[in-house]
Amino acid sequence: MSETVIDVRGLTKSFGGRKVVDNFDLKVPRGAIYGFLGPNGSGKTTTIRMVCGLLKPESGAGEVLGLDVLKESLKIKERVGYMTQKFSLYEDLSIRENLEFIARLYGLDRRVERVDRALEDLGLSERQAQLAGKLSGGWKQRLALAACMIHEPELLLLDEPTAGVDPKARRDFWDAIRRYSAQGVTTLVSTHYMDEAVQCDSIAYIAYGKKLIDSPTAEIPKQIGLHGWRVAGRPLQQAQEMLEQSPGVDLVARFGAEIHACGKDAAALERAVRAVKQAQPHVAIEPIEAGFEEIFIYLMSGAMDNFQ
Amino acid sequence: MNLPNLLDLSWARVFAVFLKELVQMRRDRPTFAIMIMMPVMQLVLFGYAINTDPRYLPAVVEMREDGPMTRAFLASLRASTFVDIVAVARTADEGEAMLRSGEANFLISIPEGFERRLVRGERPQILIAADASDPVAAGGALGAIERVAQSAFAPEFEGSLSYLAQGPPPYEIVVHRRYNPAGVTAFNIVPALLGVILTMTMVMITSIALTRETERGTMENLLATPVRPLEVMIGKTTPYVFVGAIQVAIVLIVATLLFRIPFTGSFLAFLIAVTLFILANLMLGYLISTVARTQMQAMQMTFFIFLPSILLSGFMFPFAAMPAWAQAIGEALPITHFLRIVREVVLKEAGLADIAGDLWPLALILVVLATLALLRFRRTLD
Numbered sequence A: 001m002s003e004t005v006i007d008v009r010g011l012t013k014s015f016g017g018r019k020v021v022d023n024f025d026l027k028v029p030r031g032a033i034y035g036f037l038g039p040n041g042s043g044k045t046t047t048i049r050m051v052c053g054l055l056k057p058e059s060g061a062g063e064v065l066g067l068d069v070l071k072e073s074l075k076i077k078e079r080v081g082y083m084t085q086k087f088s089l090y091e092d093l094s095i096r097e098n099l100e101f102i103a104r105l106y107g108l109d110r111r112v113e114r115v116d117r118a119l120e121d122l123g124l125s126e127r128q129a130q131l132a133g134k135l136s137g138g139w140k141q142r143l144a145l146a147a148c149m150i151h152e153p154e155l156l157l158l159d160e161p162t163a164g165v166d167p168k169a170r171r172d173f174w175d176a177i178r179r180y181s182a183q184g185v186t187t188l189v190s191t192h193y194m195d196e197a198v199q200c201d202s203i204a205y206i207a208y209g210k211k212l213i214d215s216p217t218a219e220i221p222k223q224i225g226l227h228g229w230r231v232a233g234r235p236l237q238q239a240q241e242m243l244e245q246s247p248g249v250d251l252v253a254r255f256g257a258e259i260h261a262c263g264k265d266a267a268a269l270e271r272a273v274r275a276v277k278q279a280q281p282h283v284a285i286e287p288i289e290a291g292f293e294e295i296f297i298y299l300m301s302g303a304m305d306n307f308q
Numbered sequence B: 001m002n003l004p005n006l007l008d009l010s011w012a013r014v015f016a017v018f019l020k021e022l023v024q025m026r027r028d029r030p031t032f033a034i035m036i037m038m039p040v041m042q043l044v045l046f047g048y049a050i051n052t053d054p055r056y057l058p059a060v061v062e063m064r065e066d067g068p069m070t071r072a073f074l075a076s077l078r079a080s081t082f083v084d085i086v087a088v089a090r091t092a093d094e095g096e097a098m099l100r101s102g103e104a105n106f107l108i109s110i111p112e113g114f115e116r117r118l119v120r121g122e123r124p125q126i127l128i129a130a131d132a133s134d135p136v137a138a139g140g141a142l143g144a145i146e147r148v149a150q151s152a153f154a155p156e157f158e159g160s161l162s163y164l165a166q167g168p169p170p171y172e173i174v175v176h177r178r179y180n181p182a183g184v185t186a187f188n189i190v191p192a193l194l195g196v197i198l199t200m201t202m203v204m205i206t207s208i209a210l211t212r213e214t215e216r217g218t219m220e221n222l223l224a225t226p227v228r229p230l231e232v233m234i235g236k237t238t239p240y241v242f243v244g245a246i247q248v249a250i251v252l253i254v255a256t257l258l259f260r261i262p263f264t265g266s267f268l269a270f271l272i273a274v275t276l277f278i279l280a281n282l283m284l285g286y287l288i289s290t291v292a293r294t295q296m297q298a299m300q301m302t303f304f305i306f307l308p309s310i311l312l313s314g315f316m317f318p319f320a321a322m323p324a325w326a327q328a329i330g331e332a333l334p335i336t337h338f339l340r341i342v343r344e345v346v347l348k349e350a351g352l353a354d355i356a357g358d359l360w361p362l363a364l365i366l367v368v369l370a371t372l373a374l375l376r377f378r379r380t381l382d
């Protein structure tokens, strides 16, 4: 069954005459975990808001859960869980009151039980009477996530849900998402973390409001065709400066005691790296596969402006 | 966005919003305290006279006699700036009815045989019945009518009648204060202050109802849920109906204990009117909150409403003495109608039937404001 849960075409939105999202298409099949990547200000939040009916697109059309995005947004809202990027629960309500408020708005049965369970899953049962505004940033994030899942939505639209969340909680979160996915829940999640990007089935990459990449995660490295070399050793500062000035090196990314130098042109890249080895004999060089981190730094460095 | 869709509602969601709003109100202690303390402070501060110089107050003349002198007197009354003759009544009942309904502030009666008795030196009376529920307006009546009579009759007292110009005027002007015989200003001001206090708090508190959600970013979450505009509106405004009720109780208690104001009319009529008035003000504030982008803007708009509510409603100046354009604005304000009602009910023994003429405009304003607010509600973040 490859039913399409999100099917939007040509979504466009401008703010102050500037196109923030431009002719955006997206198809997400049921049960998929779709990563939504792009630099700051590229239009991810705006797109997600259009998908769940919080912003009216200037043009474009589409269906979410088989319902018309433009005309049936109320019905869509009942079946979608949207987690906003900025904390948008009530700071002057307690943790429990926030969850109960949301549960009431969705007209949920067994409300007390559901809220109890959500609190338990969160590990916040003891602190349920605490005001939400007094929670630390990461806990606020986790509360918001619990709130948007309380009505067991079929589609999750998560806008940077794990920003500021500790690694253990992030791991738990992704385990939960995969569990939901197995049950047929679809997820569109925006993130700036590459370790999360690789967990997605597919990735849509957006820059300046335009979608540049939309592929299964596994195919993206091949599609970009980025080659890489590892340059390791100490000191590295001179090697880094040399690499940055060499033709054929599109990206120099420093990872502690090693540098990943990447480029589209494999031969030119190798020449540049070998030249560095010659000048700085103490460094070790080794060809590597360019990872997601490098690919997306490369994409965000603007080298892909005219891609497609 | 069509209307049936707008009227769609689930009471469970209304209750959810109501409950949340109630909790938030309770947590916001300072604001809550101000809402409760304000009536007391206002009453103590403003429970005293605000003096004005009224002009063009509506009057009805009851002419039992039609002669050259009385006609000259009527002509002078018409020319005077103090009163505005809205009708000339032929029977006593007609004049009384207009006074009672508030169409006229004065009833000026010239008795039968006035001229004959005047010429004979019997000092006939010109009777003025003043609606003293607005003592400011009534206060100037005697002096003003005396001046009018003097200038009207002076040219008549010539030739064979010149003896009448000597000594004290050959007639007597008698003023009867109705409804507030002692002319106590507080009797007028205090019931009216109820209107001002309710306007101020109810409009102000709801004017930030939606604006606060937008500013804090909680609007995004609220709009992402299936809550409907009407549910938000009802749920968000209902808690303040109770605040309004508390304020009404405080004002009534202070009015009775401190100012010893008699409550003469129908309490049921008062309850209906005050409920409509509170609702109309809540909708007015709510409408502001659908327009304002920030809480600061909402406050400014509230004051934009508040000033005409004080100046053009008949609170500060007698309504009838205002120019037509100001009266038109006044008629559109809920407080104008409420002031008339509350004065009639508290001081003039009015019942439901007597205030119907101001009750339906209040209801109409309420419906119009609520509809506008619903139509203005932004269902998206645009």
Ligand SMILES: Nc1ncnc2c1ncn2[C@@H]1O[C@H](COP(=O)(O)OP(=O)(O)OP(=O)(O)O)[C@@H](O)[C@H]1O
Residues within 6 Å of the ligand: A015, A016, A020, A038, A039, A040, A041, A042, A043, A044, A045, A046, A047, A085
């Ligand atoms: N309500 C608004 N009014 C005006 N401009 C806006 C509005 N919302 C977003 N923008 C602009 O639209 C662009 C895209 O914003 P958006 O929030 O969609 O980016 P994003 O991809 O979510 O960024 P980030 O990764 O920082 O969250 C930005 O340039 C932003 O300034």
Ligand SMILES: [Mg+2]
Residues within 6 Å of the ligand: A044, A045, A046, A085, A159
């Ligand atoms: Mg964003």
